[in-house]
Amino acid sequence: MTQPHPAPHTLPLPPRPEARPGDEGAASPLDTLPVLARAYGDMVLIGRTEQGAPMCLVSDPKLIEFIHVQTGRLFDKGYQNVPINTLLFGNGLVTSEGDFWLRQRRMVQPAFHRERIQAYGAVMVDAARRYVEGVRPGETRDVHSDMMHLTLDIITKTLFDLEMGERAEPFERAMNDMFEADVVLRTALRGGEENPGAFAAFQDATSRIDRFVADIIRERRAQGGEDRGDLLSTLLAAQDDERRGMTDQQLLDEAKNLIMAGHETTANTLTWAWWLLSRHPEAEKRLHEELGRELGGRVPTLADLPRLTYTNRVIQEAMRVIPPVWTVGRRAKTDMELGGFFIPAGTALIMSQWVVHHDPRWYDVPEEFQPERWAGDLEKHNPRYAFFPFGGGPRVCIGENFARMEAPLLLATIASRHAVRVLPEPPVEIEAAITLRPRHGLRATFEPRGPGTA
Numbered sequence: 001m002t003q004p005h006p007a008p009h010t011l012p013l014p015p016r017p018e019a020r021p022g023d024e025g026a027a028s029p030l031d032t033l034p035v036l037a038r039a040y041g042d043m044v045l046i047g048r049t050e051q052g053a054p055m056c057l058v059s060d061p062k063l064i065e066f067i068h069v070q071t072g073r074l075f076d077k078g079y080q081n082v083p084i085n086t087l088l089f090g091n092g093l094v095t096s097e098g099d100f101w102l103r104q105r106r107m108v109q110p111a112f113h114r115e116r117i118q119a120y121g122a123v124m125v126d127a128a129r130r131y132v133e134g135v136r137p138g139e140t141r142d143v144h145s146d147m148m149h150l151t152l153d154i155i156t157k158t159l160f161d162l163e164m165g166e167r168a169e170p171f172e173r174a175m176n177d178m179f180e181a182d183v184v185l186r187t188a189l190r191g192g193e194e195n196p197g198a199f200a201a202f203q204d205a206t207s208r209i210d211r212f213v214a215d216i217i218r219e220r221r222a223q224g225g226e227d228r229g230d231l232l233s234t235l236l237a238a239q240d241d242e243r244r245g246m247t248d249q250q251l252l253d254e255a256k257n258l259i260m261a262g263h264e265t266t267a268n269t270l271t272w273a274w275w276l277l278s279r280h281p282e283a284e285k286r287l288h289e290e291l292g293r294e295l296g297g298r299v300p301t302l303a304d305l306p307r308l309t310y311t312n313r314v315i316q317e318a319m320r321v322i323p324p325v326w327t328v329g330r331r332a333k334t335d336m337e338l339g340g341f342f343i344p345a346g347t348a349l350i351m352s353q354w355v356v357h358h359d360p361r362w363y364d365v366p367e368e369f370q371p372e373r374w375a376g377d378l379e380k381h382n383p384r385y386a387f388f389p390f391g392g393g394p395r396v397c398i399g400e401n402f403a404r405m406e407a408p409l410l411l412a413t414i415a416s417r418h419a420v421r422v423l424p425e426p427p428v429e430i431e432a433a434i435t436l437r438p439r440h441g442l443r444a445t446f447e448p449r450g451p452g453t454a
């Protein structure tokens with residue numbers, strides 16, 4: 001279907017819109033990208049990267065599958081061209097390429113084997129139970145900030161076997177500062193501007209995060225690196241084919257990658273699930289009925305997950321309607337033909353979960369939150385990459401199984417005890433940062449629910 005093209009100039013370039021909708025104002029890409037895809041088709045040129053390469057939005061699931069599967073051979077990520085990505089992720093799994101990436105992936109993968117992460121189910125439920133116990137009935141809280149705390153607690157416990165305790169505060173502050181500066185910086189970059197103040201704040205926050213993680217690695221090396229059942233134990237013991245382990249710098253980068261990639265994504269999945277449930281009382285009622293029936297007031301365990309079918313569908317549908325990762329990008333390594341068009345080497349191919357998950361070719365009334373749509377054979381009928389919240393191919397999310405455990409377990413534990421009622425103010429606005437997050441947080445009151453309450 002697609003190959004390095006022998007006579008590229010015989011093919012047309014993908015269409016380039018005269019003017020992008022919203023060019024005249026600061027329209028969100030969440031509004032403009034679907035409009036462009038529907039108007040111009042599955043391949044459309046949407047601008048240029050910071051390095052001046054053409055940027056093409058690809059919305060055909062078959063092409064998206066091809067690009068994911070051929071990553072490494074015909075495509076690379078090209079993320080290291082963006083300096084803030086390197087500051088954020090170092091040379092870890094998210095940004096690295098080629099043989100270096102493959103070696104690292106092979107060393108980190110065992111930490112995510114199903115059996116290894118099974119034990120983390122109890123850590124997840126335990127953290128959610130403690131959270132629920134700390135919520136006062138009728139209290140108003142920022143659910144987004146709560147979910148961020150909760151998933152950060154869980155990733156630090158499962159990664160470092162560390163109860164955050166008094167160490168938590170400076171680390172959480174550094175993480176918050178980093179996320180805030182990151183949003184400001186990326187917005188400035190999209191507008192072609194620089195923001196030295198935000199860059200300095202970003203550098204300061206990332207170096208505080210580095211120091212925190214480096215201290216933990218040093219302590220663990222000093223303790224002889226024994227297996228404490230956490231992810232770091234596996235990383236400390238990992239060896240490549242030549243029986244070489246990771247250097248401290250590599251460990252630092254990989255640990256940071258797991259924290260960065262693994263905590264905000266799941267927190268946002270849950271935040272959006274609460275928001276969507278709050279707007280769809282009939283779905284919330286079905287969720288509560290299932291939890292009452294299957295759990296009868298006790299906290300869930302991992303063994304309950306296969307029976308919590310509606311709970312899982314709520315998470316699945318929340319990731320469809322508001323995918324936490326809303327675009328992934330690849331770079332064409334050579335001139336090629338793709339979807340009948342000529343793609344010059346260096347072109348950035350943007351694939352957007354937001355665009356594809358809202359495509360009426362794959363989903364009836366795509367804007368509607370309908371967890372029950374996953375009950376039938378939707379997945380069998382749709383092309384495989386009509387739903388790709390975790391990406392795919394060799395660079396598929398390494399934490400997918402972890403997240404697919406964590407999100408429903410937290411939802412079930414919290415929803416068993418509380419109905420989360422989102423307040424009308426401040427209005428909820430979806431901000432397109434690296435992930436989709438609520439710009440002003442998510443204010444909600446917590447109404448207690450007893451065992452068996454529907």
Ligand code: HEM
Nearest residue numbers: 093094261262265266325328389390391395397398399403
């Ligand atoms: C709902 C939660 C999550 C979502 C939606 C998500 C989504 C994604 C996506 C789309 C990618 C592929 C990016 C690309 O192809 O360019 C990815 C990669 C990655 N994710 Fe996740 N993720 C989630 C949770 C996690 C968790 C819990 C962890 C770790 C604990 C994690 C660690 C990573 C890492 C390290 C990569 C890079 C893998 C590689 O390139 O080898 N993610 N994630």
